[in-house]
Amino acid sequence: AVGNFLEKTGKRKEAWITTKSDRHDPEGLEATLATSLRKLKTDYVDLLFLHALKDPRRLDAEVMRTAEKLKKAGKIRFFGFSCHDGTVAELLEKAATLPWIDAIMFRYNFHAYGDKRLNDAIDRCHGAGIGLIAMKTQGSAVSFIEKVKEFEGSRFSRPQAVLKAVWADERITAAVSHMDTLEKMKENIAAALNKTKLTRQEQEALRRYAAESRHTYCAGCDQICNARVPEGLEIGKTLRYLMYHDTYRDIERARAAFAQLPEQAKRIEGVDFGEAMKACPHRIDIARYMKRAIQVLT
Secondary structure (H helix, E strand, C coil), rough: HHHHHHHHHCCCHHHHCCCEECCCCHHHHHHHHHHHHHHHHCCEEEEECCCCCHHHCCCCCCHHHHHHHHHCCCCCCCEEEEECCCCCCHHHHHHHCCCCCCEEEECCCHHHHHHHHHEEEEEEEEHCCCCCEEEEECCCCCCHHHHCCCCEEEEEEEEHHHHHHCCCCCCCCEECCCCCCCCHHHHHHHHHHHHCCCCHHHHHHHHHHHHHHHCCCCCCCHHHHHCCCCCCHHHHHHHHHHHHHHHCHHHHHHHHHHHCCCCHHHHHCCCCCHHHHCCCCCCCCCHHHHHHHHHHHH
8 A cells, every 4th residue: 555655646755664574684675675665665765673582692794794785785774672571681682783774663551660781781882873753652451451441630541641751851862652553643643743741740640550550561571571481481472462352452462462472372272371470570460361361362
């Protein structure tokens, strides 16, 4: 659809296009980009991301040479990666030392504002001139969406308030927000057009909300909990897909993503999640949410 629109209108130079590659090896990266260019009916994209990067070691000389090659060929203008798992801070720390990383899209919301290591890494990237794009800005809880009331301030809803909190951070260049309805789009546009800043009371309300909902929020650090359950289970991914179902109400997407997990990842009968729950920094009721995921996603 995007390619057809640009082809018919001739507005390619007026549009910014970002695409991502789920393959991180040089050959796969180039092949994925070639497919994107063909579908988008353009000969270049403005920004290319390595999608869902986890391992900082992948930011190596091999990938650097590929990025520089694609830039020199005029196929991309900027290069970077997206990340939302438990290694976000580590990835940002590594990126801050690499002059060939132009932009990063990462999980950032009010739940993370007190994370010193993450904030130090953000400072380093900002100081290095890397464009920082926030995603997962709502900090959506896994299964307590029914408990979310309108934000305490009468001027903004909670979703608008958390967007404003992200925008108020001068280190953040932009925010990516999931908008699957016109209502959400209108709400986000209204928040963007309203230049009023959050009051101290509203910021404090967000901090209280973060503390109260901490036990329902999966931060993606599943290297901790996965190490304490049978091999093959994917706690982080499963809870993320449950979030798609419960919070985004995107049932089709949630079930399709869950279906792609190996069968071993869905075998939770008889599994003791006790040690995983004890180790979870947020004290999430992992057993409860994993059982619910199996119920609603299969």
